[in-house]
Amino acid sequence: FLLFITLFTAAFWRNTPFFLVPFGAAVVLFSRPRDVPIVTADKIAAEQKKGLLFRPVDFILSVLLLGAIAFTVLRGFVVLDCPLDACFNYIYQYEPYLKDPVGFPRVMMLMYLFYAVPLMVALIYGLNFPGCGWMLDWTIFFAGAMAQAQWCHIGASLHSRTPFTYRVPTDKWWPVISLNVLLAAVPSLLALRCLTSPAYFMKPVPKGQTSEDKKMK
Structure with a gap:
């Protein structure tokens, strides 16, 4: 028992920095002044007048986010022992790891279901309605979180x-890994889109004035 306590204490303190550092990074990210690029009011207005169908990159990202939501909800139902045939087939034919008794995959899928899904819904909203400046920060935060979570999963x-019976079946290796990699890649692609072309997400400024002029006043 004493040996168990000693090992638990050592493992606990070794992992504490990995638990605290992300919180510190999030505080720094959300508290620092945003480096707003110089964008004219005319360009912002032109971008924000475009519908989703006239922004093919945003349209594709919206579709990918919808697919990610569906995939996440399916896996959430799977770990909640939903009796649907789709859930039964998925857990036995594609990702038996989700029923690993250690509980880690179950916790991960529930975190995705209750935290990632609402955020992805919010990101789809941000892609469809202009002026959502929070997209510039939250997409970076979400991309990092999903990359780390998917890497672990x-x-x-x-x-x-991992016991052999819970590993990804050999004949389903490519589709399962591809879906999981895509789930990690979509938030990163969205963050890159917001970083390289942020005009759609910026608040409108008076005509003829740049966003940098507004920031300096």
């Missing part, structure tokens, strides 16, 4: 110490 499902 994919790595654990393929790890040699």
Whole structure:
């Protein structure tokens, strides 16, 4: 028992920095002044007048986010033991790791279901309605969170110490890994889109004035 307590304490303190650093990074990210690029009011107005169908990149990202939501909801239902045939087929034919008794995959899928899904809905809203300046920050935050979470999930499902019966079936390896990598990549692609062309998400400024002029006043 004393050995268990000693090992638990050592493991706890070794992992504490990895638990605290993301909170510190989030505080720094959301508290620092945003570096607003110089964009004219005319360009902002022109971008914000375009409908979703006239912004093909945003349209594709919206479709990908909808697919990610559907995939996340499916896996959430799977770990909640939903009796649907789709859930049964998925857990036994594609990702048996989700029923690993250690509980880690179940917790991950529930976190996705209750935290990632609402945020993805908000991001779809931001892609459809102009002036959502929070997209410039939250997309970066979400991209980092999903990349880390998916790295852990994919790595654990393929790890040699995971019982063989819970690993991804050989014949389903490519579709399962591709879907999981895509789930990690979509938020990063969205963050890159917001970073490289932020005009659609910026608040309108008086005509003829740049966003930099507004910031300086």
